[in-house]
Amino acid sequence: MEDEPVNIREYEEVAKQVLPKMIFDFYNGGAGDEYTLRENMEAYKRIMLRPRILVDVGRIDMSTTLLGYKMQSPIMVAPTGMHKYAHPEGEVATARAAAACNTLMVLSFGSSRKIEDVASSCNAVRFYQLYVYQKREVSATLVRRAEEYGFKAILLTVDTPSLGRREKRHKKQKRGSDLEAFASQTLDPSLCWNDIEWLRSITSLPIILKGIISPEDGTFASLLFISGYQFYRFTKCFYFFLR
Numbered sequence: 410m411e412d413e414p415v416n417i418r419e420y421e422e423v424a425k426q427v428l429p430k431m432i433f434d435f436y437n438g439g440a441g442d443e444y445t446l447r448e449n450m451e452a453y454k455r456i457m458l459r460p461r462i463l464v465d466v467g468r469i470d471m472s473t474t475l476l477g478y479k480m481q482s483p484i485m486v487a488p489t490g491m492h493k494y495a496h497p498e499g500e501v502a503t504a505r506a507a508a509a510c511n512t513l514m515v516l517s518f519g520s521s522r523k524i525e526d527v528a529s530s531c532n533a534v535r536f537y538q539l540y541v542y543q544k545r546e547v548s549a550t551l552v553r554r555a556e557e558y559g560f561k562a563i564l565l566t567v568d569t570p571s572l573g574r575r576e577k578r579h580k581k582q583k584r585g586s587d588l589e590a591f592a593s594q595t596l597d598p599s600l601c602w603n604d605i606e607w608l609r610s611i612t613s614l615p616i617i618l619k620g621i622i623s624p625e626d627g628t629f630a631s632l633l634f635i636s637g638y639q640f641y642r643f644t645k646c647f648y649f650f651l652r
């Protein structure tokens with residue numbers, strides 16, 4: 410098809426045309442003045458490649474492993490909620506795409522498809538993203554279901570004690586978004602290092618901390634959990650893996 414998008418910028422243009430504005434803003438917007446969102450894009454522009462010449466690039470292998478699982482390239486699907494806003498198949502389609510690209514998918518706690526539907530849709534290696542709820546038994550149930558349906562790791566998001574203020578959504582929903590209200594009523598803002606021990610006590614799956622930004626926190630984590638840890642760096646966040 411002549412008009413088929415060929416890169417992310419063009420997909421973004423199509424999304425803007427076909428999605429209701431509110432949904433587009435949900436996927437595309439950032440918190441506050443969107444300074445971090447803009448800076449994320451600018452940071453990539455500052456990276457210049459200095460290629461070497463006359464090197465055999467006939468066969469390029471970008472594959473790598475994460476927790477022992479092979480990926481075709483060091484690119485994986487980060488957890489993002491509510492894929493059904495964009496497509497009726499939602500996260501099931503995303504999981505199939507991940508499998509087709511031989512990469513890993515992290516299913517968001519805010520998935521709009523059931524854990525079991527995503528699990529049965531394909532053989533993509535899947536991790537499950539968790540927030541800790543004020544009611545610990547809710548988180549414990551989610552962990553059990555992730556284990557039951559073959560998820561290979563729990564990825565705990567630790568940089569969101571409360572959701573960022575998404576001002577585009579605020580404008581439309583006057584009193585702030587439903588998601589923010591849900592988060593403030595259910596998620597536990599008092600989450601701290603002791604709770605990681607609790608999480609470790611209820612699952613034998615590897616635990617990845619998503620959202621360590623300060624190196625001091627990474628060092629602290631490695632001192633606390635001296636037995637078995639690894640750093641992976643994805644974009645700006647450290648993903649810290651605890652066995």
Ligand SMILES: Cc1cc2nc3c(=O)[nH]c(=O)nc-3n(C[C@H](O)[C@H](O)[C@H](O)COP(=O)(O)O)c2cc1C
Binds near residue numbers: 449517519538
């Ligand atoms: C629409 C949207 C929904 C997201 N939902 C989640 C989520 O449910 N859980 C989570 O841990 N991170 C969530 N994130 C954060 C992403 O996983 C990721 O950390 C963030 O977008 C930064 O990566 P990027 O610079 O590649 O966009 C979401 C991001 C976006 C844009």
